[in-house]
Amino acid sequence: MTNPQRSVNNQSGEHRRNGNQYSITPEEIEQFSREGYLSLNGFLTEQETAPLDPWFDHFVQGKEPGMEKDFCDMSQPYGTPVEEFRLVNAMLPSKYRSELVNNIFYQVAQSVADQLYTGTAVMDYEQFLAKKPQKEQAEFAMHQDLGYWPKTENTWTATFSLALSDSDLENGCLQVCPGTNKETELRKHQPKDEGRDDSHTLVIESKATDKVVYLPVKRGAVTIHDERIVHGSGGNTSSQWRKTYVMAFRDEQTVQQERAIGFTHSHNDDVNWDEIIH
Ligand SMILES: O=C(O)CCC(=O)C(=O)O
Numbered sequence: 001m002t003n004p005q006r007s008v009n010n011q012s013g014e015h016r017r018n019g020n021q022y023s024i025t026p027e028e029i030e031q032f033s034r035e036g037y038l039s040l041n042g043f044l045t046e047q048e049t050a051p052l053d054p055w056f057d058h059f060v061q062g063k064e065p066g067m068e069k070d071f072c073d074m075s076q077p078y079g080t081p082v083e084e085f086r087l088v089n090a091m092l093p094s095k096y097r098s099e100l101v102n103n104i105f106y107q108v109a110q111s112v113a114d115q116l117y118t119g120t121a122v123m124d125y126e127q128f129l130a131k132k133p134q135k136e137q138a139e140f141a142m143h144q145d146l147g148y149w150p151k152t153e154n155t156w157t158a159t160f161s162l163a164l165s166d167s168d169l170e171n172g173c174l175q176v177c178p179g180t181n182k183e184t185e186l187r188k189h190q191p192k193d194e195g196r197d198d199s200h201t202l203v204i205e206s207k208a209t210d211k212v213v214y215l216p217v218k219r220g221a222v223t224i225h226d227e228r229i230v231h232g233s234g235g236n237t238s239s240q241w242r243k244t245y246v247m248a249f250r251d252e253q254t255v256q257q258e259r260a261i262g263f264t265h266s267h268n269d270d271v272n273w274d275e276i277i278h
Contacts, residue, residue: 013042
């Protein structure tokens with residue numbers, strides 16, 4: 001890889017916390033709107049992050065019963081033997097375990113979503129994502145989140161990725177293509193495998209103009225991205241796990257519209273997945 005562009009925010013964030021509130025600046029609000037992404041350091045303290053670890057491990061080790069397709073590998077088809085997983089995905093952890101409802105990540109993320117959005121932002125879904133060490137193929141295919149979701153009039157979204165481990169180029173940190181968030185047409189998304197019944201994962205073709213920026217973050221920091229920015233992540237060539245807790249906030253009415261058609265972001269939803277692809 002030649003000289004990859006990294007967007008590193010070295011500012012400590014703890015002074016921005018007041019109770020469960022995290023203050024962002026007008027410049028950051030403007031950056032999110034213009035560039036479609038943001039990194040915030042010191043989002044959670046170590047004392048706040050540590051209690052999330054056992055839950056993360058519980059789900060990623062497949063210990064939560066009854067999840068069916070909500071426990072899967074985002075880089076391989078459904079049905080891949082668990083011991084062969086490389087990019088482990090556990091959807092909707094607080095739906096399965098009420099102990100996670102209203103957790104500190106949710107509370108602080110809500111405070112930032114409220115600053116980023118002028119309407120009413122509510123949490124739409126969450127997921128745990130883990131890249132096992134030395135799994136070069138643990139790639140999250142490049143996509144726009146909106147490509148995965150039903151069409152709604154209001155598409156506003158802020159997706160928070162809380163680093164539960166340090167995340168860098170070697171273990172496959174998030175990568176974004178700034179500017180793609182302003183494209184008027186959503187790109188064509190195709191199933192990565194045969195169809196959505198075989199694997200949840202969608203993929204887009206990259207354009208020659210796409211410029212990738214890597215977003216390395218320390219444990220306890222977040223990146224935030226919008227629904228249109230082209231993003232994904234590379235494989236894990238390191239001996240360290242990459243552990244991420246993802247939580248997406250959307251407009252209150254958009255979430256109501258999703259639920260009205262039975263769309264909860266569970267991979268077990270009874271919806272026509274092939275119709276949903278944009
Ligand atoms: O964190 C990653 O590797 C990708 C996650 C992602 O695509 C998302 O949260 O929308």
